[in-house]
Amino acid sequence: QPFFNSIKDRCDKMPEIEGFFTFGYELPESTRFLISIGGDGTLLKSMLTLKNKSLPVIGINTGRLGFLSAVSRNHIDEAIRYLLTEQYDIEERSVLQFDDGVELFGDFNYALNEITVTKMDSSSMINIHTYLNDEYLTTYWADGVIISTPTGSTAYSLSVGGPILTPDSKSFIITPIAPHNLTMRPIVVPDDNKITLMVEGRGQQFLCSLDSRSEAVNFPGKVVVSKANFSVKTVKLPGHGFFSTLRNKLMWGTDRRN
Amino acid sequence: QPFFNSIKDRCDKMPEIEGFFTFGYELPESTRFLISIGGDGTLLKSMLTLKNKSLPVIGINTGRLGFLSAVSRNHIDEAIRYLLTEQYDIEERSVLQFDDGVELFGDFNYALNEITVTKMDSSSMINIHTYLNDEYLTTYWADGVIISTPTGSTAYSLSVGGPILTPDSKSFIITPIAPHNLTMRPIVVPDDNKITLMVEGRGQQFLCSLDSRSEAVNFPGKVVVSKANFSVKTVKLPGHGFFSTLRNKLMWGTDRRN
Amino acid sequence: QPFFNSIKDRCDKMPEIEGFFTFGYELPESTRFLISIGGDGTLLKSMLTLKNKSLPVIGINTGRLGFLSAVSRNHIDEAIRYLLTEQYDIEERSVLQFDDGVELFGDFNYALNEITVTKMDSSSMINIHTYLNDEYLTTYWADGVIISTPTGSTAYSLSVGGPILTPDSKSFIITPIAPHNLTMRPIVVPDDNKITLMVEGRGQQFLCSLDSRSEAVNFPGKVVVSKANFSVKTVKLPGHGFFSTLRNKLMWGTDRRN
Amino acid sequence: QPFFNSIKDRCDKMPEIEGFFTFGYELPESTRFLISIGGDGTLLKSMLTLKNKSLPVIGINTGRLGFLSAVSRNHIDEAIRYLLTEQYDIEERSVLQFDDGVELFGDFNYALNEITVTKMDSSSMINIHTYLNDEYLTTYWADGVIISTPTGSTAYSLSVGGPILTPDSKSFIITPIAPHNLTMRPIVVPDDNKITLMVEGRGQQFLCSLDSRSEAVNFPGKVVVSKANFSVKTVKLPGHGFFSTLRNKLMWGTDRRN
Structure with a gap:
């Protein structure tokens, strides 16, 4: 008041x-x-x-x-x-919806800008096997991967080389962070795709972030990202x-x- | 035979x-x-x-x-x-459809990969005032602009920093070529957008290309790019x-x- | 007056x-x-x-x-x-010095910003076999190549992804323009290197530019770029x-x- | 044996x-x-x-x-x-030499590839006030900064957009990691420069890495990077x-x- x-x-x-x-x-x-x-x-x-x-x-x-x-x-x-x-x-x-099977983020498992999967601090790069609608796309060997909405396309994804998406472009972007393979580039996919990330690495854990909230997950981890129903x-x-x-x-x- | x-x-x-x-x-x-x-x-x-x-x-x-x-x-x-x-x-x-009002490319005014508008050889950069569905987007001061289909996203656009689009992402990419303003980045727009380019420059002409065919156009020029009806x-x-x-x-x- | x-x-x-x-x-x-x-x-x-x-x-x-x-x-x-x-x-x-054997630019064969070798308008990409001090570096298949001074590093080269060089970094940059191979990246070399470009292509000619002046050259062409003695x-x-x-x-x- | x-x-x-x-x-x-x-x-x-x-x-x-x-x-x-x-x-x-005043890395404070200063896991971006030979260069607001040797120019720095340096180019590269300001680009400086980084941020600590070894440092932190005497x-x-x-x-x- x-x-x-x-x-x-x-x-x-x-x-x-x-x-x-x-x-x-x-x-x-x-x-x-x-x-x-x-x-x-x-x-x-x-x-x-x-x-x-x-x-x-x-x-x-x-x-x-x-x-x-x-x-x-x-x-x-x-x-x-x-x-x-x-x-x-x-x-x-x-809006992006995050699903890891164990409700890591409770029922606030949504992101407006981006969902990221990244290596922990002092660890080495992680392997992110990526599937679109269960079809194998590629394996990123990188610091991480950003899955961004059009809204988030002007935020973190833009800083690491992603394109800008207009709000009405019914798409998401998959942007690798510091990928070791130089030909790995941001990919724009329809927003009705189910994006599955299987994450492996040499350390113990990796990090999942929904906008600015983040949680550690044990290797090997599986993350499914899709469009929220609202x-x-x-x-x-x-x-x-x-x-x-x-x-x-x-x-x-x-x-x-x- | x-x-x-x-x-x-x-x-x-x-x-x-x-x-x-x-x-x-x-x-x-x-x-x-x-x-x-x-x-x-x-x-x-x-x-x-x-x-x-x-x-x-x-x-x-x-x-x-x-x-x-x-x-x-x-x-x-x-x-x-x-x-x-x-x-x-x-x-x-x-498929992209090109319309410049004078049928520069006859009735084969289509492109599968990209339509580009670029400066002529020895001239300086051109100004490309860009509109989406008649709403002003921005003015590129650059060597040119590429408008690419998902199919073309792995061709020329990729070489100048554009993202990859899956074939079913109903989108086009607008990718500037060597833009002077460093914050000008590739933009992904829905493929039902009408993209209008008003082109100005200091020389006499600029170049329009549909995939690998190209023609010179006088300044100031207007080009409309949209999705073909097939x-x-x-x-x-x-x-x-x-x-x-x-x-x-x-x-x-x-x-x-x- | x-x-x-x-x-x-x-x-x-x-x-x-x-x-x-x-x-x-x-x-x-x-x-x-x-x-x-x-x-x-x-x-x-x-x-x-x-x-x-x-x-x-x-x-x-x-x-x-x-x-x-x-x-x-x-x-x-x-x-x-x-x-x-x-x-x-x-x-x-x-300052960069341009040498093509036929004094294309007379005795004003110098550039403060950059020397570029590019494809002509409507032609396809060119092949630029590149040598440093006569040792083979690589062959660019691209729209062209920029050789830039530190002064020019904030000009054209920057627009196509080159780094910034401080004026006292005794180096030149070789920056490919729209290279087809995505792993071709700008290379910084000591400025006492002699850079030799052997240029081939499918058309008739390519373009050589010294800062904003340019001239057409017939295929196959040889261009040597080095530091001027002033x-x-x-x-x-x-x-x-x-x-x-x-x-x-x-x-x-x-x-x-x- | x-x-x-x-x-x-x-x-x-x-x-x-x-x-x-x-x-x-x-x-x-x-x-x-x-x-x-x-x-x-x-x-x-x-x-x-x-x-x-x-x-x-x-x-x-x-x-x-x-x-x-x-x-x-x-x-x-x-x-x-x-x-x-x-x-x-x-x-x-x-070889790069790291100096933070408290001998964080003992007497093995050297790196062949790169020295990096990065944000910790779940924290937000950090501010890195950067000085060359004690003259103010700029403040990066980013995930971090890489200072790379020519040897390291083909490693981490390359993955985030840095140029390649030939081994004899007496230079280092300062490459920002995911900089918020899109005009912040890799800078190449003579390798006799003393590079000073003053690091601030909202969390408790940031991370310093020498090649693949890393240690956490409290905010605000000061790091000096220079060429080793061997x-x-x-x-x-x-x-x-x-x-x-x-x-x-x-x-x-x-x-x-x-």
Whole structure:
């Protein structure tokens, strides 16, 4: 509530308050969208507490990361005005589901950006036998592998050489991290593929990460990654589309090398 | 006919001959598939002469290039046996359509691998204002831009840093060639997008290429690339699938750096 | 002279004028440095007209390109003040020399950034057999090859995946352009190496470029690239060092992706 | 000794045995070269036990890694024949020295391939403020940074996008691992530079690795990397030069993508 008041003071028009809710299932039926204040992780967590997963979410970015949380702190005012006047579109973002057979991440086994399988600290490279819909693709001998959504394509995967995927490209990317074989390159696959990773290595364990959460798994390990049966519906405000965010974040307009 | 005989001699089982045809529309109704002997260009051209574009094609590779023409000269025998015993699947490959308003490439304005827009020889970089479904994406200041199908993703685009796309990923790639801005990266978009390129530069002309055919165009030029309303149906024989071709051609199994 | 006056008006302190000279050899003995107004090409040309090639040059950048011409138009005033008070260092930049046996580029066969050998427009890839000090290195099958100085390492070579070289790293880079073999990577060699390129291809000609000047050469062609026996001595003003220029031009300080 | 006998059996000509030595300083004065059987790590360790560091070493490769240990198990026979008939050259390889002020790696603080500074497992990216000869270069926000010798340029650094350096290019490479800023690229610097890394991050510790050995260090940490005052003198046998090893290991001759 104190937090609410501080926002209120910065806006010139505010809706009536219906109440404060701790759990998603308490939300009144008439709720039309969710405002998630924080980073992309907060946004996904908000989503998962909802009984009605088709409720659109708008992310207000307070932290460092956040391609998805497209509204920055300085534009909350403008954003709320667009919401109230219904000037927005809905953009669906696919979500990755992680399955290792032992519920390592409980029932929060989802990732908005990427699921990674990597070597532990001081160990040597790992072998990742990779299957698409149970058909053998290849074996990566590498520091790890990133499986990324279109949303995550501008995050970690991009830093290690992956392509950018538009939010509506119904695909995932498999990007090897520091692969020993130089011809191993990022592969884009339809997002209805089941991706199976069989992981082997010389040490004891490897690391599985879902966005920024991670857990160690013993060798040999099996991980299945697929598309979750729900998506995140984000609110797209005028002037905050994917392309303009892309141009802005990657500074495509300001090439100073010349 | 002499050519036919030479093949015949190398196979231990051959179908009856119905006749020799020069034009696609002469083919008998009962034709079940087309065998295209040559490179990928020959294969596409064979396709386009057909009245029935849904006829599956099997490419036998005689030249240097040919990710699509998956059967090499040494496996013709085996391939024909699979065909006759109907041990094959059909794999659809999307085709790019080029439209510049003046029919620069006549009615053979299609490409199986990629359509490129590049600077002429001795000129400086060109500006390529790029739109997806008429929404502005960005302006590339580069040697050129490649728009590639999944089939072409293992060809030119791969050489300049593009990802690999599986044949069933309903996407195209926009890959800049030597972009001046280092944050300009390959972008994967759904293949139902209309991609518009407005090209400007300091010289007189730029070059448009459809697979290996190319023509010069005057500045400023407008090029629209979209998916053709037909696809190439290739015959996929046992043991000649995309993944095994990939592993073989990119030598993923034989990492000798260690 | 009219140009001189326009500069004069923008500075609050100007040296006395000794005269106007058209040719480098007319310059008085007492000249201490040369101010080159234009791009990097102008700067190199200024250099070559000098009888005394050890005269330091300061480049004032008027055009688009110019990593070397580190002083922008808006800092001319400040730059001249530093010069007059002798607050500067000298930085030596190595120069590439081109030799093809027929003096294709006359006696201006030098490049500050890079020498490239590329395919002509509509032709297919070329084969470039490469030798270091007459020892066989490899054969590139590619769109071309860039041989770059440290100065040129932030120009074309960088756009196709080459590394950055500090000005004092006594090395050149051999960077393939769109190589077909994915394991062909930029190679850094000592700058006292003689680099020999034997170029073959299916068309008639290939293109040789020295910085921004280019000429066509018939197949098969032989090109020898080595370090020129003079260097360009650039004036390095306080706050305009290589690292700060690098940080500024590549926008290393302003990462907006987070 | 049993090991010696097994080698002996496979060669048709063997030198007389002078004795078996456990420590380097016991080696007789007349020793002309050292044969190191194992990987590159074994080779460096052999080197360091010598009182006379200018003794040439020949590496016989038994493990997986080993660009330096150029002789494979199958060529021991041939190698020994070349040695006995003095048909070899000496190639000097520079060595990296690690200094963190607390002798984390004791007196074996050397690396032949690379020194890396990386984030710990589950932590987020680290900030690496980097100085060359005490002049500020840039701050990497990345998974880590590799500082590589020319020898190491074909190892880990190559896997994350670094260039290849010939053994005689008196340079080191600074290669960022998964840098967040996409314009951060590998930088080649003269090998007489002192490279200082000031490491900060949100977790507790980061990891320092010298070739394959690694230790955790507390934030904030300072690491100084410079060239060791000795080099490794490797024996270069006919037909086992750097370029041919390169062509062979990177399979430059066998491009099967066409």
